[in-house]
Amino acid sequence: MKRRDFLGGLSSGAALAACSPQTQEENENRPTTQRFSWKIVTTWLPNFPGLGTGVNTLVRYIQEMSGGRIEITVYGAGELVPATEVFDTVSMGNAEMGHGPAYYWRGKSEAAQFFTTIPFGLNAHEQNAWLYYGGGLELWREVYEPFNLVPFPAGNTGVQMGGWFNKPIESVADLRGLKMRMPGIAGEVLRRAGGIPVFLSQPEIYTALQTGVIDAAEWVSPYNDRGLGLHQVARYYYYPGWQEPGPTLECIVNREAWNSLPEDLQAIVRVACQATVVDMTSEFMAGNATALEALRSEESVELRKFPDDVLARLKVITFEVIEEMAAKDELVAKVWTSYRDFMERSQGWQEISEQAYLSTRNL
Numbered sequence: 001m002k003r004r005d006f007l008g009g010l011s012s013g014a015a016l017a018a019c020s021p022q023t024q025e026e027n028e029n030r031p032t033t034q035r036f037s038w039k040i041v042t043t044w045l046p047n048f049p050g051l052g053t054g055v056n057t058l059v060r061y062i063q064e065m066s067g068g069r070i071e072i073t074v075y076g077a078g079e080l081v082p083a084t085e086v087f088d089t090v091s092m093g094n095a096e097m098g099h100g101p102a103y104y105w106r107g108k109s110e111a112a113q114f115f116t117t118i119p120f121g122l123n124a125h126e127q128n129a130w131l132y133y134g135g136g137l138e139l140w141r142e143v144y145e146p147f148n149l150v151p152f153p154a155g156n157t158g159v160q161m162g163g164w165f166n167k168p169i170e171s172v173a174d175l176r177g178l179k180m181r182m183p184g185i186a187g188e189v190l191r192r193a194g195g196i197p198v199f200l201s202q203p204e205i206y207t208a209l210q211t212g213v214i215d216a217a218e219w220v221s222p223y224n225d226r227g228l229g230l231h232q233v234a235r236y237y238y239y240p241g242w243q244e245p246g247p248t249l250e251c252i253v254n255r256e257a258w259n260s261l262p263e264d265l266q267a268i269v270r271v272a273c274q275a276t277v278v279d280m281t282s283e284f285m286a287g288n289a290t291a292l293e294a295l296r297s298e299e300s301v302e303l304r305k306f307p308d309d310v311l312a313r314l315k316v317i318t319f320e321v322i323e324e325m326a327a328k329d330e331l332v333a334k335v336w337t338s339y340r341d342f343m344e345r346s347q348g349w350q351e352i353s354e355q356a357y358l359s360t361r362n363l
């Protein structure tokens with residue numbers, strides 16, 4: 001009963017559906033003793049605050065709720081496979097689960113990127129609302145279906161920072177020739193603004209910035225950026241994170257592995273992923289506030305806001321890039337239509353709720 005209460009307490013549609021009353025006979029027929037020993041491969045350094053610890057939390061939830069019927073071994077980036085091979089590894093069934101951001105897999109499907117985040121798109125609250133209540137998750141399943149993968153939202157960092165620079169950005173012209181670590185659609189936006197986007201995974205960023213291989217880098221937000229030591233290798237820390245307003249992290253499950261689970265264990269995995277979204281968002285909110293205070297006391301760090309005209313230009317380019325992608329790819333068009341419609345509806349409410357409230361709190 002304890003586990004049922006817990007699931008019900010999360011009060012998601014999925015969780016409630018999983019808790020429908022069962023007869024004594026159904027319970028007896030349910031396979032309760034079969035055990036599963038799984039691997040999860042991730043795109044993160046092991047135990048890295050927020051991201052790596054988020055994976056550990058997900059695994060702990062699943063193991064605790066299943067009473068150990070699912071045991072999962074965590075492999076950080078490079079421990080079993082490099083970060084860039086997580087998608088293929090789970091797709092082929094060489095690991096049952098994977099954790100990372102969907103926009104790393106744009107080479108597989110351009111549409112995947114919308115399930116992490118897009119520049120000038122939804123914030124974390126809205127992203128969750130679109131995925132769980134706006135049709136986003138159904139579209140995500142459709143996009144991953146040909147790859148033999150079942151996707152779940154399993155984390156969100158909240159809005160990120162604009163990144164670390166070694167020279168001030170005072171106009172669009174300052175982006176010209178700038179070599180910057182910038183993934184996904186934002187990388188293409190930077191390219192059209194005159195910059196040179198470079199894709200690097202977590203283990204490579206610090207050294208690339210330190211040695212001048214890149215001039216600038218966006219990674220996450222104060223909690224993670226300070227953890228990676230980026231304040232030691234760049235002076236200017238820019239906001240807001242136009243490129244990643246509310247990125248979802250995913251848990252992908254190999255389809256055969258998923259189908260091998262009895263229904264109650266499927267419910268546990270699904271709800272553990274959903275609980276990890278809340279947990280990770282909360283960890284980032286708390287960790288960012290503390291890390292920002294610490295960064296502000298560092299004399300070598302200068303906090304700056306991007307000029308409005310730079311942001312306005314990047315926004316115009318962003319929607320040009322996305323419309324072009326949609327014109328070339330039917331799935332992108334389908335996902336973008338859903339995402340854009342949701343964002344337009346949400347905007348009216350956000351203006352008089354969160355946005356208005358936060359301005360009021362600062363009076």
Ligand code: CA
Pocket residue numbers: 160218219220244
């Ligand atoms: Ca980022």
